[in-house]
Amino acid sequence: MINRSMIQASVTMGQLQNKLDLIGNNLANTNTTGYKSRQANFASLLVQQMDNLDDEKAETGRLTPDGIRVGTGAKLAHTNLDLSHGSLKQTGRELDVALMRDNDLFQLEVDGQTQYTRAGNFYLNPAENGQMELTNADGFRVLGADGEPIVFDGDMDGITIREDGAVLVTRGRQQTVEGRLGIVQAIRPRMLEADGANRFRLPEGTPAAGILEAVNQNDTQIKSRTLEDSNVDISQQMTDLLMAQRAYQFNARSISTSDQMMGLVNQLRT
Structure with a gap:
């Protein structure tokens, strides 16, 4: 499971980089005549259903699927073009x-x-x-x-x-x-x-x-x-930039923590 979490984080970081590039492009074109900003929308990648039940009787009456659903990260699903009027x-x-x-x-x-x-x-x-x-x-x-x-x-x-x-x-x-x-x-x-x-x-x-x-x-x-003029909202773009950076840092920290946990497991002695 530790390796899986590292893969999830690394995949998501790659997609977050695409969003950072998109925001940077919007900010660079703030003064471009007629420029229209774009926003990034994310979606979950494939989800794997893991059956970890030892006793199915204990799950009687359960409404959700048995087991654990584990994702494989997020992806940049599409970008929305904002054709609204500028100043x-x-x-x-x-x-x-x-x-x-x-x-x-x-x-x-x-x-x-x-x-x-x-x-x-x-x-x-x-x-x-x-x-x-x-x-x-x-x-x-x-x-x-x-x-x-x-x-x-x-x-x-x-x-x-x-x-x-x-x-x-x-x-x-x-x-x-x-x-x-x-x-x-x-x-x-x-x-x-x-x-x-x-x-x-x-x-x-x-x-x-x-x-x-x-x-x-x-x-x-x-x-x-x-x-x-461009319809780029600088305050909104800066907010999106900070949120994307924090998400990127969170996933990077997840990889670092997983690596430390694997190191501790390797040091265990029976």
């Missing part, structure tokens, strides 16, 4: 936009695949044939409501993004809608995988149906000239 800051820049509803996401084209983000700091970059395309800070193209990149002719005098996601281009005295941001809502945020640089993607081979759905133009809520 807003006004920038006065025309291509800075913030989503006003929880769980809404912009769409990006990344290496031929569609990915998602809450960061609305967009830019204009040169495209083919003298055109300009709307991209994010890393140069990935922003997708429109039709699922295609948003591209404009280069001879423009100004560009703004309206609250309903429409992209207005000014040429001379005329202003026309030449694109519309493609916004989706995450119905099951837990299914989204982090891909780095504040972007998310669907697991390979997983259809978007039931996980994401397109947001109607009438339901689109965007605030222009504004960016959304």
Whole structure:
């Protein structure tokens, strides 16, 4: 049983390290535009039923299963993505936009695949044939409501993004809608995988149906000239950090105590 307790503690320590890494990542992105925090949920690993009864008659009327149930530690079951709204800051820049509803996401084209983000700091970059395309800070193209990149002719005098996601281009005295941001809502945020640089993607081979759905133009809520800050709650993250550290220390102490007990047993003389 002593060896079993050491195995349980060591397995749990490895999983607690993953939680510490997750908390560290949240704290490191406190000032990242549109960053969404993640929380770790734990679950018990396999439980073994040990039959240690010498006399089953003594257990008459017992409601729980006979014997002892012994676990093998804990595991990081899954991480929850918190897509709740963060605080807003006004920038006065025309291509800075913030989503006003929880769980809404912009769409990006990344290496031929569609990915998602809450960061609305967009830019204009040169495209083919003298055109300009709307991209994010890393140069990935922003997708429109039709699922295609948003591209404009280069001879423009100004560009703004309206609250309903429409992209207005000014040429001379005329202003026309030449694109519309493609916004989706995450119905099951837990299914989204982090891909780095504040972007998310669907697991390979997983259809978007039931996980994401397109947001109607009438339901689109965007605030222009504004960016959304991270939604990381520093006080909560520090509390989680302390709890995880104490749990890690407790399991480390369990291994040390088990080792001392084994040493005492080995010293016994008959």
